[in-house]
Amino acid sequence: MVKINEFYDMDIPQEILPKPDWNVGEDLLVFMRNDPLFYRKTLFPAVDDYKKTKDNNVIIRVVKQGLGDYCNKFNIPNPIETLMSDGDIREVAKQIILQDIKGKIE
Numbered sequence: 800m801v802k803i804n805e806f807y808d809m810d811i812p813q814e815i816l817p818k819p820d821w822n823v824g825e826d827l828l829v830f831m832r833n834d835p836l837f838y839r840k841t842l843f844p845a846v847d848d849y850k851k852t853k854d855n856n857v858i859i860r861v862v863k864q865g866l867g868d869y870c871n872k873f874n875i876p877n878p879i880e881t882l883m884s885d886g887d888i889r890e891v892a893k894q895i896i897l898q899d900i901k902g903k904i905e
Contacts, residue, residue: 828891842861
């Protein structure tokens with residue numbers, strides 16, 4: 800026989816799928832720059848558009864698309880919304896703007 804309070808003593812994880820134990824933003828940057836198909840068809844044209852328009856949303860859309868492609872390619876089961884917050888996505892976009900477009904390294 801099991802007492803009801805024993806069910807409450809179990810360690811239940813807060814998340815069904817734990818977050819990856821690596822930095823998703825850095826890994827995403829490496830993927831977007833080194834995957835030939837993504838770079839040629841998506842990132843490079845977006846960088847060119849950014850140079851013309853100076854619209855940050857162009858790069859943010861590319862990062863979001865890159866995150867989806869990254870998850871599909873490497874079979875990451877986590878929902879995209881839990882992998883990176885909007886702030887994380889903006890940080891990756893900032894890194895692309897600084898490093899790939901302006902040529903600065905922080």
